[in-house]
Amino acid sequence: MTYVTRREHFSAGHRLFRPDWDDRRNEEVFGKCSNPAGHGHNYYVEVTVAGDVDPETGYVLDLKELKSVIQSRVLALVDHKNLNTDVPFLHGVLPTTENIAIGIWKQLVDHIPQGRLYQVRLFETEKNFVDYRGED
């Protein structure tokens, strides 16, 4: 068993708020992340696949293929987008780092070309990041 990780980047806007709460409650819970006009981040995502090394190629999987899946199923949908309004796989979901990471996991888990998805790590900033491994 070997673990292969690919790191990618996207920039996106978001705002933390619940439409079923009033502004005061939103600000109380989400603070400056609830600023009505929104803000944004440079997100970095690290996708880890676990599997055996193929004796023919020396690869767990071809990173070009992994990169291509991340591109089509994640980056194309979130890069330079607003995570509250523009992203189908986040509709109805508060775009916290936790929920975005889980959303990315769901986008990828059935589309890994070889091996199995082991972890999605999502950095919101250099100081805050979230890991999700599909555990209940």
Next chain:
Amino acid sequence: MTYVTRREHFSAGHRLFRPDWDDRRNEEVFGKCSNPAGHGHNYYVEVTVAGDVDPETGYVLDLKELKSVIQSRVLALVDHKNLNTDVPFLHGVLPTTENIAIGIWKQLVDHIPQGRLYQVRLFETEKNFVDYRGED
């Protein structure tokens, strides 16, 4: 003459578009940066002050004071804000990295506690950055 730099961080949203252009022209010029719902970045700003070392303190200037000026005159106005709508010193300005850097320069140039402002470097991402030194 010695140069002292302080690096700070803010997260903000923006959109590149000119209201006097139609959507097609905006998209033609600004591409995905013109996405109507906006996006955002983790900006890093490096503020450099040039001056002589004070023989009494061994400082060009007290970094706590520089940090405090950057905090009150820049970060408090841009962090977790939308650069198109929320920031007085950017009103009427397209929030490109170039224009934000120049705006930060103007906010700081007359408020450096000791020495003189030498450069503002602004990173939009790890791969794109702008330097402004007040040169015409």
Next chain:
Amino acid sequence: MTYVTRREHFSAGHRLFRPDWDDRRNEEVFGKCSNPAGHGHNYYVEVTVAGDVDPETGYVLDLKELKSVIQSRVLALVDHKNLNTDVPFLHGVLPTTENIAIGIWKQLVDHIPQGRLYQVRLFETEKNFVDYRGED
């Protein structure tokens, strides 16, 4: 189960030596880390909390609260301090990276506002770091 990490920084001085050993033995075991006048580091600490995502907030825990606990129970006690002499939670302990990480774990484990402490990672330099997960 989701894992949320917050990275923080402190600068501190230390010296590796045992008072019950003579200088030669200390230097033999600890080398230049035993220099009598001490030295120091920029430490980076990454605190990871494991928990379920709260469906109401989309958070495992509010990072502002985690940051505040790390601030009051760790950073306020170690930043710009001497780890041999100034830090109550390290009294009588050799301030190796391992022991500082374990000390930080103990400071935090019963004070995590939501979820449970999963790991403390402590970087002494960019090339040396230690992970502690409370395992015996």
Next chain:
Amino acid sequence: MTYVTRREHFSAGHRLFRPDWDDRRNEEVFGKCSNPAGHGHNYYVEVTVAGDVDPETGYVLDLKELKSVIQSRVLALVDHKNLNTDVPFLHGVLPTTENIAIGIWKQLVDHIPQGRLYQVRLFETEKNFVDYRGED
């Protein structure tokens, strides 16, 4: 149980190709990594040792000793070398990141001075890395 990691660096050349395949098949599978004249990378390797903290020294192991083992059993053999032709422990092996990481594991696993080898992480670039923990 505590985990101690040391990060080291080497620069090396490599080419991905199988001599039992023709050039077209090699290029089909390995793409530009199969360029006949070779290319290369700055590799970073992070070696993690798991063990108990020695109450006498406060160390899991002396990092100087770990560094010395990595130097003699890995870096001396790969730094500024061609991984296809110059490295005994990679003879007959396709020098993918996966296989180099496994090769480094085998070079180290029986030579850890204290504790046991827990993981080898190998970065081929800042965006691609592999973890190997000796698991079948």
Next chain:
Amino acid sequence: MTYVTRREHFSAGHRLFRPDWDDRRNEEVFGKCSNPAGHGHNYYVEVTVAGDVDPETGYVLDLKELKSVIQSRVLALVDHKNLNTDVPFLHGVLPTTENIAIGIWKQLVDHIPQGRLYQVRLFETEKNFVDYRGED
């Protein structure tokens, strides 16, 4: 006058040696960089353009265009190549970091879409880099 920088990456192989010297002299001058089978690096290049901010777009130049010029005139020629044998603009040149930086400058200086080329910075590793500004 504002300075805009774009950072890009390529991986390449090289060997430092002069064919008009024998092996001993080559090794004496270039040390392990002269290893006959070659080695390689992850190079990072930062291209800086100086110019005035266009009042219409807020740009010194469109980074998409700069990126495209760097791609076609530099990266396409050096990425995953051997710098001694595969790169027309380096033929007959010792591929030291200095000479590669100067070669990149020459490839770009007459092809900057707006403004003028101010500096090429080339990192061979995180610890070694070269700046060239076209000065005699």
Next chain:
Amino acid sequence: MTYVTRREHFSAGHRLFRPDWDDRRNEEVFGKCSNPAGHGHNYYVEVTVAGDVDPETGYVLDLKELKSVIQSRVLALVDHKNLNTDVPFLHGVLPTTENIAIGIWKQLVDHIPQGRLYQVRLFETEKNFVDYRGED
């Protein structure tokens, strides 16, 4: 004219205080940097040499020689030392980042094997750094 930079690292302890001031004045001016038991940092120093590229070697200077001068004239004197008490070239000098950078400049300026010293950049942390170019 080409500029070549070498980055090196050292860890050291220091305390900002003037013996001719009482504790209250020291704390007023230097804040927590004046903590009596001292603290420390991981310093990074970037030494830049300017010169012409030697047509015979393709080098401005041999980095192994530059590294060796930095090692013997700077790192050997400051690494794992206390900058207030252990370093001859800082005796009688307040060890601020500014003064340490100027001290390093003086240690190196007459010992550069080829070309001339252009700049010393010293990072005290990732957020604070100083540049000195020998200018009055």
